[in-house]
Amino acid sequence: MAVLTAAALGVVGFLGYQAAATAPDHPTLARPGSHFSQSKEKGKDKAGSKQKSTALPAGSGTGERVVYALHDKRVWLVGADGKATRTFEVGPSPASPDPGTYAVTSRNKGGIGSDGVQVEHVVVFHTEGGVVFGFSAAVDGSMPDPNARKRTGAVRESRADGAAMWEFAQVSTKVVVIA
Structure with missing residues (x-):
């Protein structure tokens, strides 16, 4: 026993x-209002499992910006001093923007997302071929289906991360998308 x-x-x-x-x-x-002070380096943790790096990627631009790494499904909010103040994982939709530098074109406090889900803190940064690319948080906490047939450009965040993005990314804020 x-x-x-x-x-x-x-x-x-x-x-x-x-x-x-x-x-x-x-x-x-x-956390909101704090400085990003720790990161996991690529490699293995104490249990031997593979980890993704949370360090700000090299070659992601300079100055104040939002960095969105497509492969890592991660976003960094970077201050004018070039240091990340927050990083978090995101859930992308079936469509992804091409790597490049964009700017926030509009913001919307809430509404219905292109996938039919009620969202808040919508920050749009690019439109291409009828697909609108932007960051948002689903009110119900859901993430988009990356295998959905409908091509949407929603990049979903948790509600807390969406609130931080909303405070950080004003119209014309630079958004750098990297592979």
Whole structure:
């Protein structure tokens, strides 16, 4: 009986460790109003699992900007000093903008997204071929279906990250999209 109890505690401890490492409030992600101070470097963690880097990518521009890395599905909010103040994962839609430098063209406090979901904090930065590309947060917390047939350009964030983007990205703020 003691062996089973010890094994069960070990499993619960391991699952708790995994949950803490992937939780939205993990200390590697800055909170609103704080400075981005820690990052995971590419490599392996203590448990030996592969990690994505949260360090600001080289060659992502200069000055104040939003950096969107398509491959990493990650966004950085970068201040005028060139330092990331916040980074977070995003959920892209089936369509992606080409890598390049854009600017925020419009903002909308809320509405219905191109995928039919109620969204808030919409920050649009590019339109191409009838597809509008922008950052938004679904009110219900859902992410877009990357395999959907309809080509939409929504880049979904959590509601907290959407609020931070809304405060940061004003009309004409630079948006750098990298592969």
